[in-house]
Amino acid sequence: MDFSATGGIAAHMLIDGQWIAPRAGAVIAVDNPADETVIGTIPEGTAQDAARAIDAAHRAQPAWAALPAVDRGRAVRKLAALVAERTEELARLITREQGKPIGQARGEVGAVVGFLEHAAENARRIEGDIVASDNRDEEIHIRRHPYGVVVGLTAWNYPAALAARKIGPALVAGNSFVLLGHEITPFSGLFIAALAEKAGIPRGVINVVTGRGAVVGQALVEHPETALVTMTGSNRAGQQIFRSAAEGMKVLRLELGGKAPFIVMEDAEIDRAVAAAVTARYTNCGQICTCNERMYLHQDIADEFLEKFVAASKALRIGDPMGDPDMGPKVSAGEVAKVQSIVDAAVAQGAEVLLQGGPLNDGPYAKGHWIAPTILEVRDNASPVMGQEVFGPVAPVMRVPDFDTALAMANDTAFGLSAYVFTQDHRRLMQTPYRLKFGEIYVNRANGEQFQAFHNGWGHSGLGGEDGKYGFDGYLRKQTLYMNWGYPVRRGQGGLAAHWEEKT
Template sequence: MATMFNVYNPATGELIEEVTAHTEGEIKQAIKKGHLAFKKWAAVNAHERSKLLRSWSQKVQENKESLAKTMTLENGKPLAESLGEVDYATSYIDWYAEEAKRIYGRTIPAASESKRITVSKQPIGLVAAITPWNFPAAMMTRKAAPALAAGCTFIVKPAVETPLTTIRLIELAHEAGIPTDAIQYVNGRGSVVGDIFTSSEFIRKITFTGSTPVGKQLIKNSADTVKHVTMELGGHAPLIVAEDADLDFAVTQTIGSKFRNAGQTCVCANRIIVHESVLDVFADKLAKEVQKLKVGNGLEEGTNVGPIINKKGYEKIVSQVNDAIEKGAQVLTGNKYDTDEEKGYYFVHPTVLKNVNSTMDIMHEETFGPVAPITSFKEIEEAVEIANSTPFGLAAYFFTNNYKTGMYLHDHLDFGIIGWNDGGPSAAHAPFGGMKESGLGREGGIEGIEPYLETKYLSVGNL
């Protein structure tokens, strides 16, 4: 008898759909199909692969509204954000449709007249992906598009909370003409599927977006078969506001970064570090604007902040807020909750905390919720020290109109993605990824296709 798991609407607790979990045998069979399909897909010329990817992108856009509604139902984010994510997801398909035609080799001058040296690129093989619930469309296409463009076959395990968006995207890929065995999905618990992926002799690369502890385990397990890995892991982003910053602009950008998807993003601002001379003004402006945000069901018009994905996430947020208050933090707005544990929904009203310090858990642990903790600094070196005092290095933001301050911050912040007067720097055409324990490799940009390619060197002698 098949094992089923339920997909719920986090805004209401209502059952959306029952999804069949694949058995170990079915997963291994899918992997074998992907492996066998690799040679045929890799042999498809780059222009044809590009054409098929463009067709996939067109199919996704034709189904944009229905995809966005599905995403909001299973994820909870406001419909406007889901519509934006569909565009973001297709931007990766569009970008790598073009990059498929730009996988270049090179000729190297030899040290002997009788030799010729060339370097070529070839697809790495079958790629397995594990994607998160917070961006169920974009995190899949950000991996699938470069893999397919490079000539790799692809299999993905979506998060059990949000499998429906991924399933539909892959159906559309098949409708666009991409072979069914070239791009597949499997459903099941992460630990089970992850072990099958990492132990498989047929899978040559693992790409994962999720927590650092899970990423570390996948890296360890992949070592036995020496798989290539790309890891986009946890973050704890600082947002620095210098004394010369445009405060109104900084407030707008901070809200966009912090409260998107109810703060459930790996790059959202988690620690707001403000110069002491503008602390009170910035904090008051931020709290005033945050109070305007509407909390509710993502399908309701005007909703800005949706639900927390589950009870575990909700409890972590509440624990961090309570800890901060007990240790002296001042609540400027928020610290309100609408929950129904019996029905299974959890809403956290956007919260702004002032007078936060390094003794509080919220300064050391990724929140993944709509809480903005504000602390202060005197000298710019102190702001950098606070920002870098974490094992994570995914994203950082700063606001200043002084180019010396800006260049100093760029040079000294240990983060892979930095926004200077920009709270939303992510883009398909730019490399996305972290330093330190926030990951390995980059996704997006010209860098994003390299992890799916092997480099082959040919030396021809006796000419």
């Protein structure tokens, strides 16, 4: 399949190693956010397509799991190398379907390679435990096994990196995989999967279905052979998956929304904090779950910080993402409207506009989904712009008198993904992890996870987590064996059984 086609991509689904064409007329058009041209089509999949993909993955998984883990790791490492060889092609595809500047798209491809390589390194790290038994001539073995079929549901903001983040560890752990990328940005995941056979990954181990989440995604989640669902997306979608997975008792790993507080104290390095605030707010047009979503500035430095932050925001270059500006378009017209509605509600409730941005729709922006940065000074932490995830280039700011107030306001949310703290006070730094109720905290730096760390949310920001040894371990389940080699275990002897019998 030619993903570089300029005349339009006619994508198929990948099921059991075969490219499956769409049913007559059953296609979804995919637009370029920069100019609204149709760049291709994908099949509008059905529940039956989802079942075929799960069945293929179920058949392929035992043989894949039976391979030595190091062989699975070699295949995933080969997949990483094949992606790296085609960095520019994949980066341009990401930019065309998602809208991020080409330099940021190249960075996303680098993340794809990094996620796959790090997963491959875990092939020799699948470990268990031997625990001493209370019984003579017996050991307790705790082993790790793959779950079986893993379903991956990915968001549209990082379509390639999110797919690789899930595919790599799932496969190295011995699972098979079925991917459903978002229908707005489906081509990146298909591109990666197309390289699987060349990497030595057997047919059926990676499958990709396309279509709408409400139909295909629900069928994938509810299928009886689906053992684990890993999803990155909105809270609404995560809650629906939670409900759909309940009857089948599926294992869930959900990375959902965020509302990251960005706290700057009076002793912070202001220029460093401003630079980090700009990066963490406007990268990918603010479409990152760990973005700087609300700022709490100590009143003593607020004027200086805002003067520099407003100037830096005004200076951002917005334009054709292939020209590598600072900001490209939002992913869709609906996203632009959603962002502006949150701004309008905040202004109606008294927010002061420090930088007037909003939708751009004339001149070079006549076509596409363009929006300029907006900065608001807010007086009330209950303002909608301080509570709702904006996921766009809008920066709400509040002045705070002290660290305690900043922490209290930061924690006043159902979200718990990421947070930022800028201070040079050692006592404050030591208090931060105990008092900020977030799974990931950036101290004196901008956002950007690392492959060997652990990316997880608290509260409404999700369940489970990704990356590093803890993320990898989430793709393995534990099994306990009581290995007795000859000494008879009599009734009432040893461990909890004896305790229970004594009580009864």
